[in-house]
Amino acid sequence: MFTSFSIFAVVIVGLGVFTHYYLQRAPDMPKLDLNRWWGDGNRPNQEDVTIRPFKIVFNETMIDDLKMRLRNRRPYTRPLEGMQSEYGMNTIYLEKLLKYWQDEYDFKGRADLLNRYPHYKTRVQGLDIHYMRVKPEAKGKQVLPILLMHGWPSSSKEFDQVIPMLTTPRNGYDFIFEVIAVDLPGFGFSEGTNKPGLDPLQIGILMKNLMKRLGFDKFYIQAGDWGSQAATHMCTVFPDDILGFHTNMPVSIRRISNMKTLFGSLFPSLAVEDKYRHRMYPLSDTFSYLMREGGYFHLQATKPDTIGAALTDTPAGMAAYIFEKIAMASNKNQLDTPHGGLESIALDDLLDTATILWANERITTSMRLYAEAFAPSEIFIVHEIPTKVPTAAIKFLHEIVYQPDWILRDKFTNLVHSTTLDVGGHFAGMHTPRELADDVFESVVEFIKFHEKYDK
């Protein structure tokens, strides 16, 4: 018995030493092409670097066609007796949403609402990128540029409630933000590439080039989902140019972090505060949740063109598919209700997202990002390199993954601010814009302090 324990102790200590010295070691930064061409064909001799004002238009032809398709939809198979969302989207509930989209959603009014901000497009590395650029009502405050980056299946629209909260002066803060809310390539109104390889690392490089085009050499970032992955790579590749990174999906996928997560499952009380333990352990709960909810991820990471071809042809089907995933990332306690969690977001906001995806035919190009993220490339080296960029993590209650700060620090060595909330979900800009904006202000105070302390 004693011997068994000794062997166990030796193994644990040995593994500890191994993980510390071997897995903590960061690889060298690979050589990256910082100006890869993602447009059709080859790079032209003269690149178009103009910045063009843009207005969102949902045109009559698109609207009529969309409504025709919704009207001509074939009847759905009803849910199995006694089931809500256990087998996926509840088709009775879905019908209500589709009827609203068809008969009541105000296409023009919603476009006008988005057009209250100034929109632009400019070509970066061959792709026409759309963004909103909103200058603040400054009045004697320091203006700080901040790039907002969304994830799937969103667009910059996800931030429309957050933007005014960042551009309006606040008591107690001597700074204010100029917001650049961008659509990732292949999402929203931004062009997708026709070349393989545009993974989150490459998107990060492209975003850095966009900000340079707009005249920002150094700036802050707020991001979630794939936007947060791309931003994490920006922080790793351009550590001197990102002034601070605020993420609502903080995650380190370094090998050492995975190892710590596994070891933590043996001693959860050492790994994570008691009150947040259920967000992480038992791992079996997390795996069950990811297994139950991760089919879309598996499919998009392997066959995006197939599911893309299917969803390109049916607005009702596309809505069912994306709404089911928005629902699951909104409220883990409501998975087995008819709406699956969807009712924590206003229906008009959901339909803005669906309409933008549909009108721009971005379903295939946006889903391809999952496949690119797992294709062999330098990204797997960059994942392992920590970043010194001061970082703030906000952890909402229903976020898909949870990591405690000591694991996040494997990647973000200067995690200067961390907030854990008992509300909110994955689409923070839509669920809890106020909490998100408040935390950005608080975090930037810490970022500024960090630079005052450590910069020469």
Place this chain on the structure above:
Amino acid sequence: MFTSFSIFAVVIVGLGVFTHYYLQRAPDMPKLDLNRWWGDGNRPNQEDVTIRPFKIVFNETMIDDLKMRLRNRRPYTRPLEGMQSEYGMNTIYLEKLLKYWQDEYDFKGRADLLNRYPHYKTRVQGLDIHYMRVKPEAKGKQVLPILLMHGWPSSSKEFDQVIPMLTTPRNGYDFIFEVIAVDLPGFGFSEGTNKPGLDPLQIGILMKNLMKRLGFDKFYIQAGDWGSQAATHMCTVFPDDILGFHTNMPVSIRRISNMKTLFGSLFPSLAVEDKYRHRMYPLSDTFSYLMREGGYFHLQATKPDTIGAALTDTPAGMAAYIFEKIAMASNKNQLDTPHGGLESIALDDLLDTATILWANERITTSMRLYAEAFAPSEIFIVHEIPTKVPTAAIKFLHEIVYQPDWILRDKFTNLVHSTTLDVGGHFAGMHTPRELADDVFESVVEFIKFHEKYDK
């Protein structure tokens, strides 16, 4: 060094003893309701047990609507530069298939072709079940009843080339078959249930009741894919009534078989003949293949109603989705071609399958089977119980899984015939009807010998 080896040997032997005595042990058969009601509401006092002749009709309204939808299809996102099927269905190739479906596929002629066999429907346990029943040109031969069971996304149509090969007399054989080719509930022209729980075990019970309705107390079975799973359960639950089981997807998923597969990866030369080793090992290749190709399985096992809602509304999308999977199960060496393996099946046969699924709106009901197969039920106990039914395994080259006979015998203790071919794929009735029919005749000779030897 010697000590390490000794420890290793002790561990291996110990695990061997453990697996033999613990994992080989079969649980008791659970108590099963052999007449569960799958129809809407409650069982009526008087059940309809009539057998009604049926004809396949692709009606004008359906055809016009289908063609309208194909014509109005939105343009596809083209494949990424240099890619064939690496990101899923090649949309340029797909367009050709869809154009053929829209302009050249002969709906009436294809229905007539299927109607050359006598079709019937009858209600079993509340569900209207469709089947073909084809009596042979007997002339002094013994007539043996055989039930043919297909899988996803097929129907009894999969067997239309095999049927005449089984019902035509052969030199050297003094028996011939009467064929019952059935559509599984929720597939083809068979009604789906509106109640949860209709898993492969329950389908097996329903099929047994169908055969009883048709007057067959004892019969043979040929099956693949989910049909083979259902048939395996029939063999386990009704061992005295199944005279012999011929399967083209032979698989034991008993725990001991999984254990043997794992151990075999340490000593592959002991686990599997050299010439077939690459069909099984290295396991990493198998896992990569299943990971790359298994997204649809993951999604259908967790969210069938979501993907069902999407594919119900677009014939083009439904075709893309099912054709990609038919392709992958057809030829593993052609995964990265534009057709992905699809060209090993005639286009008209593929479109029969698509048209039947579409016309009957069976996409959701058929995909739900994946979810039911993993829902908690007695099925996990029945999986662990071996069957004494004499069994024949035919292993085609591109079948999704491969198990050597010594593993198959964990489940099928009387594996009396085994054939491994260097041709063919998962949809044997469509790829290689001749090889399939030949092997059925050869196997039934062995089944008869088995009964002569062991039955009183």
